[in-house]
Amino acid sequence: MPDLQRLKAEMKDRAREIGIDLVGVAPAEPFLRERQILEERIARGRGPNPYEHPVVEERVYPERLLPGVKAIIACGIAYYHPDAPRPPEDRVALRGWLSRYCRGRDYHQILKDRILALAAWLERRAPGHRHVAYVDTGPPLDRAVAERAGIGKFGKHTNLITREYGTWVFLGELLTTLPLPPDEPQPPACGACTLCIDACPTGALSEWRLEWDRCLSHITQMKGIIPAEYREVMGNRLFGCDDCQDVCPYNRRARPSRHPEFAPSPDLDGGEPDLLRLMAMTKGDFRRWFEPTAAGWRGKTTIQRNALIALGNSGDPAALPALTAALESESAILRAHAAWALGRLGRLAPDARDAARSALARRATCETDPAVRLELGAALESLGGGE
Numbered sequence: 001m002p003d004l005q006r007l008k009a010e011m012k013d014r015a016r017e018i019g020i021d022l023v024g025v026a027p028a029e030p031f032l033r034e035r036q037i038l039e040e041r042i043a044r045g046r047g048p049n050p051y052e053h054p055v056v057e058e059r060v061y062p063e064r065l066l067p068g069v070k071a072i073i074a075c076g077i078a079y080y081h082p083d084a085p086r087p088p089e090d091r092v093a094l095r096g097w098l099s100r101y102c103r104g105r106d107y108h109q110i111l112k113d114r115i116l117a118l119a120a121w122l123e124r125r126a127p128g129h130r131h132v133a134y135v136d137t138g139p140p141l142d143r144a145v146a147e148r149a150g151i152g153k154f155g156k157h158t159n160l161i162t163r164e165y166g167t168w169v170f171l172g173e174l175l176t177t178l179p180l181p182p183d184e185p186q187p188p189a190c191g192a193c194t195l196c197i198d199a200c201p202t203g204a205l206s207e208w209r210l211e212w213d214r215c216l217s218h219i220t221q222m223k224g225i226i227p228a229e230y231r232e233v234m235g236n237r238l239f240g241c242d243d244c245q246d247v248c249p250y251n252r253r254a255r256p257s258r259h260p261e262f263a264p265s266p267d268l269d270g271g272e273p274d275l276l277r278l279m280a281m282t283k284g285d286f287r288r289w290f291e292p293t294a295a296g297w298r299g300k301t302t303i304q305r306n307a308l309i310a311l312g313n314s315g316d317p318a319a320l321p322a323l324t325a326a327l328e329s330e331s332a333i334l335r336a337h338a339a340w341a342l343g344r345l346g347r348l349a350p351d352a353r354d355a356a357r358s359a360l361a362r363r364a365t366c367e368t369d370p371a372v373r374l375e376l377g378a379a380l381e382s383l384g385g386g387e
Contacts, residue, residue, distance in 0.1 A: 007125060008180050011118070015075065018117050019259065022076035022162060022169065024149030024183040028062040028069040034144050035060040049212040050222075058139040062175055065139060066132045070179040072140070074149035075118070077111050079104070079262040080168035080254050084270050094275040094319060096310050099217065099240025100168065102295035103271035104262035107170040111135045115174050126178050135172035142171040150183035157196035157244035158210045161189045166254030167245045189250070196244035201233045205244060216241035220306055221298055225336055225371060228378075232344070236310035238273070238303060239295040265293065275314070278307045279322040305337050312341025315348035317355075324359040332369040339363070339372060343379025357383045
């Protein structure tokens with residue numbers, strides 16, 4: 001068995017060589033404070049959310065995931081790439097917006113492959129030990145592990161804040177039976193600052209707590225019909241919301257990512273895709289443009305549904321043909337949001353009001369889906385054109 005402190009230092013050097021920016025070691029003790037928080041959320045009917053592992057014991061007791069576990073190696077990869085300036089000839093007004101985390105390649109397999117490479121290195125250096133890797137979708141509490149391992153600190157926005165990269169970090173971990181010595185946690189990060197709470201568009205944030213079902217990142221990814229109260233505040237968001245991160249003081253000095261995989265994709269216009277092009281998107285286009293990213297898992301209908309909301313919020317009469325065409329979509333979800341968007345557009349752009357009202361009235365004569373009929377009626381009523 002090599003000297004463990006020395007082995008840990010060599011492991012951190014090796015991690016950076018294979019493309020992991022942040023590495024820390026946490027003791028594999030139960031996460032009892034987090035268990036209490038999770039159970040309180042469940043008691044209030046606020047959990048688990050749709051993206052969380054549902055079994056609390058597996059989340060808070062590392063031994064349940066790897067018998068004999070002695071340490072958890074927290075790993076992070078930075079993904080922030082500064083926005084590229086738009087050329088002067090770019091006059092496309094109807095643009096959507098993607099969160100920074102889904103503008104480049106999907107991080108899940110990229111980070112997991114690097115963690116597995118680190119595990120293989122450890123197996124060569126200290127044979128006979130077992131390791132299990134997770135990235136995002138598994139049971140471990142990624143941010144709690146990372147905080148315990150000393151690579152960052154919880155912010156009031158509930159994101160992990162790191163010294164080097166701010167909040168723009170993807171997280172994963174490697175559970176190991178190797179008894180590596182732990183790192184020291186970092187000091188508190190936020191002080192009296194409440195910029196993230198003040199910036200939240202829906203009031204989903206309070207200090208150290210996020211009401212997940214009011215967060216626009218969740219709203220843009222949810223299935224089905226978006227609740228009416230969130231449509232206007234979505235603006236032109238297509239997937240995710242970075243408002244709480246954009247105002248975080250730690251992100252003003254965040255070091256840019258060294259990983260070209262996470263640079264904004266040209267296929268997605270650098271993260272602000274043309275909305276009209278998205279509405280004309282085929283299944284093949286979706287596979288090429290979105291499936292390589294972390295925004296592809298919800299499917300083409302979700303992206304186009306959000307694009308319809310963005311077109312309605314644009315107030316630009318140039319959106320009329322795409323919205324009118326969407327009223328004839330095979331998808332009831334798209335028809336419902338097209339109806340709302342036409343009503344919204346007609347209210348924002350008086351020049352588009354008559355055309356929007358006519359399109360809605362025509363569709364109302366043949367629509368059979370109850371949810372779509374409700375949206376058609378509400379949109380017509382908002383334009384003074386029906387009950």
